[in-house]
Amino acid sequence: MTKVLVLGANGAIARLVRDDLKTQTDIQLTLFLRNAERLNDVDASREKVIDGDALDQTAIDNAMVGQDIVYANLGGKADQAAANIVASMQKNHVKRLIFITSLGIYDEVPGKFGEWNNQMIGQSLEPYRQAANIIENSPLDYTILRPAWLTNKNEVDYETTQKGESFKGTEVSRKSVATYLVSLINEPSVDTRASVGLDKPGSEGNKPSFY
Numbered sequence: 001m002t003k004v005l006v007l008g009a010n011g012a013i014a015r016l017v018r019d020d021l022k023t024q025t026d027i028q029l030t031l032f033l034r035n036a037e038r039l040n041d042v043d044a045s046r047e048k049v050i051d052g053d054a055l056d057q058t059a060i061d062n063a064m065v066g067q068d069i070v071y072a073n074l075g076g077k078a079d080q081a082a083a084n085i086v087a088s089m090q091k092n093h094v095k096r097l098i099f100i101t102s103l104g105i106y107d108e109v110p111g112k113f114g115e116w117n118n119q120m121i122g123q124s125l126e127p128y129r130q131a132a133n134i135i136e137n138s139p140l141d142y143t144i145l146r147p148a149w150l151t152n153k154n155e156v157d158y159e160t161t162q163k164g165e166s167f168k169g170t171e172v173s174r175k176s177v178a179t180y181l182v183s184l185i186n187e188p189s190v191d192t193r194a195s196v197g198l199d200k201p202g203s204e205g206n207k208p209s210f211y
């Protein structure tokens, strides 16, 4: 039975992924988060909850034992977390990593939207840039996700771009990102050693529609 470690398990996308994995698969989940009392409906037959901080190497090391796939849904100091995760995966011979960052980490967003995006979030992208660099320089089978601006729309509608291609679109629903993530967890050989942009087809513009 596949075992997936979810880091940042109370994140909005992580919660959608958890729900989908529980209804669509028999995967065993380890849900790692700060303030774990926030999680409810824990199914003890297939879910283990760990209260921890991704910046705590020992906590990550302990959570890593016996995992097949690591899915990191972390904000904040993503660079330090990435360093901990990569080190721990190598120690524990866990190969498959899925790690969410953001559009814009490679200055891959073209045109006026790219300029606007850089003004809005350019500063806060640095930890994600560093995290991507750490992951790409590791021997792991990684997929780095770079979602567009996130919405809570109840829709699954997305397209992907690969590293080296210009980013398309301005927005994408969390539900779409979760759907892509679940597809990767179900087919772990897809998009390995890849950094994938996610956007909603036709959402090109100078800003996301809700801004």
Ligand SMILES: NC(=O)c1ccc[n+]([C@@H]2O[C@H](COP(=O)([O-])OP(=O)(O)OC[C@H]3O[C@@H](n4cnc5c(N)ncnc54)[C@H](OP(=O)(O)O)[C@@H]3O)[C@@H](O)[C@H]2O)c1
Pocket: 007, 008, 009, 010, 011, 012, 013, 014, 032, 033, 034, 035, 052, 053, 054, 055, 073, 074, 075, 076, 077, 081, 100, 101, 102, 103, 146, 147, 148, 149, 150, 151, 174
């Ligand atoms: N908003 C956008 O338009 C946009 C666009 C592209 C990418 N992104 C990125 O996509 C990521 C996923 O989106 P989302 O909606 O799921 O975000 P989210 O709800 O903010 O989830 C991020 C999670 O990271 C956790 N976290 C941060 N540092 C941690 C640490 N050191 N240890 C453990 N957990 C930690 C947070 O935990 P706590 O709950 O304990 O704080 C939070 O639950 C976000 O991190 C965001 O930066 C966002």
